Amino acid sequence: xxxxxxxxxxxxxxxxxxxxxxxxxxxxxxxxxxxxxxxxxxxxxxxxxxxxxxxxxxxxxxxxxxxxxxxxxxxxxxxxxxxxxxxxxxxxxxxxxxxxxxxxxxxxxx
Amino acid sequence: xxxxxxxxxxxxxxxxxxxxxxxxxxxxxxxxxxxxxxxxxxxxxxxxxxxxxxxxxxxxxxxxxxxxxxxxxxxxxxxxxxxxxxxxxxxxxxxxxxxxxxxxxxxxxxxxxxxxxxxxxxx
Numbered sequence: 001x002x003x004x005x006x007x008x009x010x011x012x013x014x015x016x017x018x019x020x021x022x023x024x025x026x027x028x029x030x031x032x033x034x035x036x037x038x039x040x041x042x043x044x045x046x047x048x049x050x051x052x053x054x055x056x057x058x059x060x061x062x063x064x065x066x067x068x069x070x071x072x073x074x075x076x077x078x079x080x081x082x083x084x085x086x087x088x089x090x091x092x093x094x095x096x097x098x099x100x101x102x103x104x105x106x107x108x109x110x
Numbered sequence: 111x112x113x114x115x116x117x118x119x120x121x122x123x124x125x126x127x128x129x130x131x132x133x134x135x136x137x138x139x140x141x142x143x144x145x146x147x148x149x150x151x152x153x154x155x156x157x158x159x160x161x162x163x164x165x166x167x168x169x170x171x172x173x174x175x176x177x178x179x180x181x182x183x184x185x186x187x188x189x190x191x192x193x194x195x196x197x198x199x200x201x202x203x204x205x206x207x208x209x210x211x212x213x214x215x216x217x218x219x220x221x222x223x224x225x226x227x228x229x230x231x232x233x
Contacts, residue, residue: 001172034218045224045225048220051217051219052217089154093215095216096169096215097160097162097168097214097215098169098170101147101157
């Protein structure tokens, strides 16, 4: 069974830059997995930040950016703000309409 | 108002069945693929299943394949998830979510979510 891996937790200082990654238990992540990223705050539904590796949906600030970094997908937050303190999930499409979420990264801004 | 409203959750014994529904309003339902995503108590998100706009393609997570069936009724603007042989590990908040694309083949994202319906599997 394929597992999508993420850092369990990361901290960043306000105004700082942080990169979250998304890997596969077996193999490398590439653009053909159409990596996307979601932000979720407690008690709320997730919100899409990035899709198709690096595209931002309308309304998402440009301090959020996506890329492939080595053999993983990456979400970079530039100029972190207090309200970026949230859980972040990546999701990969494994083909044939099968999607898998990563375990999530709890980002602390302090 | 553009919204998704889930229903059908509840407390059920292991091995029993439950059928979830998601009522869509405020948009052209059959323009979009739809998905179910769940979140166990204190846990992360888990994609459960997805279905194309015309039910032409469906997909399931390994954890539910063979037990759950996704379906949609475009005339009634409703998405369903039939859950059989339920297990305690199926306990979760189940979200209905809209894909911005018409197919589940990837490359897009989920842009509209319901508030979820809670399923508890316990004896």
